[in-house]
Amino acid sequence: MSELHKAVQAEIAIHTPTVAPPFAVLTARRRARNRRRTGAAAVVSALAVAAIAIVPSMVTNGSTAPSHTAAAGDRDLFDFSVQATDPTNPPAPGRVAVNKCLALPGISQVGLRDSYPEQYGGRVTGRHNAGALKACVGAAAGWAVTLVPVSDTTPAPRTPPVAGDPATWRVDESRPPGADDRTFTALVSRIRCSGGVTGEVFAPAVVETAEEVVVTFTVVPIDPGPHPCPGNDQVPYEVTLSAPLGQRALIDGTCVPPSARTRAFCDAPRRWPLP
Numbered sequence: 001m002s003e004l005h006k007a008v009q010a011e012i013a014i015h016t017p018t019v020a021p022p023f024a025v026l027t028a029r030r031r032a033r034n035r036r037r038t039g040a041a042a043v044v045s046a047l048a049v050a051a052i053a054i055v056p057s058m059v060t061n062g063s064t065a066p067s068h069t070a071a072a073g074d075r076d077l078f079d080f081s082v083q084a085t086d087p088t089n090p091p092a093p094g095r096v097a098v099n100k101c102l103a104l105p106g107i108s109q110v111g112l113r114d115s116y117p118e119q120y121g122g123r124v125t126g127r128h129n130a131g132a133l134k135a136c137v138g139a140a141a142g143w144a145v146t147l148v149p150v151s152d153t154t155p156a157p158r159t160p161p162v163a164g165d166p167a168t169w170r171v172d173e174s175r176p177p178g179a180d181d182r183t184f185t186a187l188v189s190r191i192r193c194s195g196g197v198t199g200e201v202f203a204p205a206v207v208e209t210a211e212e213v214v215v216t217f218t219v220v221p222i223d224p225g226p227h228p229c230p231g232n233d234q235v236p237y238e239v240t241l242s243a244p245l246g247q248r249a250l251i252d253g254t255c256v257p258p259s260a261r262t263r264a265f266c267d268a269p270r271r272w273p274l275p
Helices: 003-014 023-058 092-101 127-138
Strands: 077-084 107-113 119-125 143-150 165-171 183-190 205-208 212-219 235-240 249-252 270-272
Touching (some): 077 092, 077 205, 092 143, 119 127, 143 205, 183 212, 212 235
Parallel strands (some): 212 249
Antiparallel strands (some): 077 119, 107 119, 165 183, 183 235, 205 212
């Protein structure tokens, strides 16, 4: 075949229409394309989930909680308290992390309780949101969270408007706690003279360790100025623990140093077992 003939055949081949591929080949191509699209959608979903996890770390102000975002059928309510596990020296980075946790979805009625140790309280809607709060605080160095299920009709624990007045407490010996109990009754008494009236008791700060449970109460503030001091009444308050009491000691946080240094009336801080 001459070179001229080869050139002519090549030019003809360029302009010859391409034969359509078999139907099986077209089907295989379409399936491969669908798989790629499905994979892309999965990646987008994963990125969306990751973004949800990243958003709390971008929050800079936890003072205003977002609106509830619990899914339909997940309207369970939980009261929570977030407290420093080392009352004498709560780490600053942990406090920053906790403020971000308090801005997670589903959290409301957040307040800082002026108590010892430092404690935040509020309410979270939805089990998923409660689990997210627990995981978030668990990752914050030096802080712990306690969640207590409540019903729709149960009011959230009131937090002090500015600062609660200090109070001391003792165990109700008529109903002493057992090792398997997760609740006990504390008899709370205002420290400051107030005409014999303790008044409203705020939800306590509760810090649990393997050896002890430190419970710190405050009560609603009263007007400044002198008040009669006949000795204030004792208000019963049921304290709920995150685990059975076991052999742990119950400690009055108001009478633990350094807070107790300014409380000459404090005796030994252990409230149970009795000395």
